[in-house]
Amino acid sequence: MTKGVGDTINTQEDQREPGLSTILGKRRHLINLAYRLLGSLADAEDVVQETYARWYALSRQQQGAIESPGGWLTTVASRICLDLLGSARARRERYVGEWLPEPLPDHAEWITGSTADPADRVTLDESINMAFLVVLDSMTPAERVALILHDVFHYSFAEVAEIVGRTPAACRQLASSARRRIRASQGPATPAAQRADIVRDFKQAWAAKDIDALIGLLDPEATTVADGGGLASAELHPVEGGERVARAFAGIAGRAPELTILERTVNGQPGLVVRQGGVTVTVLAFDVAGDRIRHIWAVRNPEKLRAWTGAASPAPTR
Secondary structure, three states, rough: EEEEEOOOHHHHHHOOOOOOOHHHOOOOHHHHHHHHHOOOHHHHHHHHHHHHHHHHHOOOHHHOOOHHHHHHHHHHHHHHHHHHHHHHHHHHHHHOOOOOOOOOOOOOHHOOOOOOOOHOOOOOOOOHHHHHHHHOOOHHHHHHHHHHHHHHOOHHHHHHHHHOOOHHHEEEEHHHHHHHHHHHHHHOOHOOOOOHHHHHHHHHHOOOOOOHHHHHHEEEEEEEEEOOOOOOOOOOOEEEOOOHHHHHHHHHHHHOOOEEEEEEEOEEEEEEEEOOEEEEEEEEEEEEEEEEEEEEEEOOOOHHHHOOOOOOOOOOOO
């Protein structure tokens, strides 16, 4: 199993608890892993807490017998995530409306919450953009774990097999199936600067309630999915079709003219944040293919906006 890494700490601490530097240094890795597997920072924090609880429940002799404490932690965290993913279907049936992954701000825009510690922040790369996470959520738990562990964290299929309880060959097939799902969901690539321009144009058209301009920015088959979780008003089902999406957003702007719309980085991609009375009420993530917006994901569940809500206003990204 892959060795854990961490900053070197003083010799006295190492003597008091062998491998302590590895144990402490693995926390960020575990947060990154669990967030990608679960799509929820709150759940990721719980998984990491439970993982450490299991480690410290071991006797000193049991801990000393573990050749790679970092590998042990990764295995335990992954298996906890796998169990949670297996029970997610039942939990989603009780969820009000559509479920979306928890959106993350750029590190410079992080405000408050238990994840304010830099050691807990998720590394922003292509494996956490909202489009990728949404496709991950459509996969089987085993596919998701195999893909993330192998393709994102570079574990061998033998190591993945140990975690998911399958053969290496089966894990290779799971990852291959997951990759096909990812490729099938992707549209024409759009340069980062162009994506930012399209999102900015959408913001301006939305603020102006310019339905024609909004339609021009949206793919004819565009969809919008909103997640209120029963705690904030949101459409219970996706809104489909470019014109319907455009009219829905124009209607929102008309009903709540006091909203402030800000350009922000959402899961490493250009996005928008909607604030009302100084509080973030919606975070919007976009999937842009070519020169049109294909998908808009609107997270309104306040429990998923912890990192975005606070007394201070984040600095503009542009």
